[in-house]
Amino acid sequence: MFNLITSKQSNVKNDVLSGTTVALALVPEAVAFAFVAGVEPMIGLYAAFMMGLLTSIFGGRPGMISGATGATAVVMVSLVALHGVQYLFATVVLAGIIQILCGIFKLGKFIRLVPHPVMLGFVNGLAIVIFLAQMGQFKVEVTEGVFQWMEGSMLYTMGALIALTMLIMHFLPKLTTAVPSGLVAILVVTGLVIGMDLEARSVIDYVRDMLPADQAADATLKGELPTFAIPQVPLTWETFYIIAPFAFIIAAIGLIESLLTLTLIDEITDTRGRGNRECIGQGIANTTNGFFGGMGGCAMIGQSMININSGGRGRLSGITAALVLLAFILFGAQYIEMIPLAALVGIMFMVVLGTFEWSSFRIMGKIPFTDAFIIVLVSGITVVFDLAIAVIVGVIVSALVFAWKHAQHIQADTYEDENGWKVYDLRGPVFFGSVSNFKELFDPKGDPEDVVIEFRRSRISDHSGIEALDGLAEKYQAQGKKLHLRHLSPECRQLLTKAGDLCEVNVLEDPKYRVATDVLA
Incomplete structure (x- = not known):
């Protein structure tokens, strides 16, 4: 055409x-x-x-x-x-x-x-x-x-x-x-x-x-x-x-x-x-x-x-x-x-x-189940209610599906560095959907005296992630252990209330990005 x-x-x-x-x-x-x-x-x-x-x-x-x-x-x-x-x-x-x-x-x-x-x-x-x-x-x-x-x-x-x-x-x-x-x-x-x-x-x-x-x-x-x-x-x-x-x-x-x-x-x-x-x-x-x-x-x-x-x-x-x-x-x-x-x-x-x-019939079996469900859902709501409500519901469901899928992507590679400290090298976003999986990655009781959380390949996306990190720091402090946070953005460090002093600042390497929160508004 x-x-x-x-x-x-x-x-x-x-x-x-x-x-x-x-x-x-x-x-x-x-x-x-x-x-x-x-x-x-x-x-x-x-x-x-x-x-x-x-x-x-x-x-x-x-x-x-x-x-x-x-x-x-x-x-x-x-x-x-x-x-x-x-x-x-x-x-x-x-x-x-x-x-x-x-x-x-x-x-x-x-x-x-x-x-x-x-x-x-x-x-x-x-x-x-x-x-x-x-x-x-x-x-x-x-x-x-x-x-x-x-x-x-x-x-x-x-x-x-x-x-x-x-x-x-x-x-x-x-x-x-x-x-x-x-x-x-x-x-x-x-x-x-x-x-x-x-x-x-x-x-x-x-x-x-x-x-x-x-x-x-x-x-x-x-x-x-x-x-x-x-x-x-x-x-x-x-x-x-x-x-x-x-x-x-x-x-x-x-x-x-x-x-x-x-x-x-x-x-x-x-x-x-x-x-x-x-x-x-x-x-x-x-x-x-x-x-x-x-x-x-x-x-x-x-x-x-x-x-x-x-x-x-x-x-x-x-x-x-x-x-x-x-x-x-x-x-x-x-x-x-x-x-x-x-x-x-x-x-x-x-x-x-x-x-x-009509092509939507042909692709139904080839696309993810969630996408097929959203097509049928939006079509049905359009007929029963109206187009605007259908699109709004479709966008919300798509966003929730996206959040759920990405919640599974948070993971960490662990190793000991030259100082004998245990390093958690995070990968994936830390946000409201992934905080539960994020918390399960760590073992405050079984970890050594010094623990490093490396955020070079990760990112805290919203205030739920900030709260999860604060809660994790509190658990390590309760065990009498020292937690080191590396490569967090300046805005993340500003938002941390309990773990702010644990951040190791590197002006040249620390990322710069915004966190989805109203606290700094």
């Missing part, structure tokens, strides 16, 4: 052409993700326009495309169902503020702490969640507010149109990449439904199902500019308690997906984006979304790859995509009403197939 990219520099022609292509590809997914979130399609289109424009201007990764995404939409659906769309707008504003603060305090670097097994579980869980969200499109309203599964000819038609959409999206890129396969699939399926007068639900049918019966008959999608409006929610602590958990989750998911996409594009283009600036750009875009009636979002891996492979490298490509999309909203919104739901579901199924890491 990387060899297909011949240009690493941006130019106006490539940016404009690639941006136009991306705009066409954004339409179906923006509408489809609006369905996932349970909001009107235009809210998804507004989000795609504002996210794309503002992140291209203020973000830290030229060439990356942002818009309404499934990762954030799956979090929004329960909020919209329980409290309404105005609470969603307020939540997106707060999420944007959180993201701006993350950029100001330079927290973007912490994306490096996400291990690869966690990422595999993340994308697999996301694919499953998006797939399950599509199941709602197979229900029809029988009476107001009462839905049941499709049956008979309507179900068969829906299945056939979904299959046709997926076949077009799979085979068309093998023939030509001049136009987005998703857009072609929508045009073909829509033309087929209209031309053959097939019984198939459309976007406007979905919109009417969302509205009360007295409003449904006159429902329409009117293309117009998004307008400024403060979210109509009570400015109370109760409102904050409602939206804050959703805002933190949306902010976290948005930054995780955006920064991971940034890293991917960095590798492909052999350039480097600015993670903290991207946090601020995403925050500005989401905050603006909340005030202008959009559902917010984050970076889109699929659309970003379309842009990069089409030659888009500069900020102009994202700006062009956003402006072309706006033109479609203003002058072509009535055509969106005719799009069959089956086409959008087919597109989302292809997104699922492309998002899921």
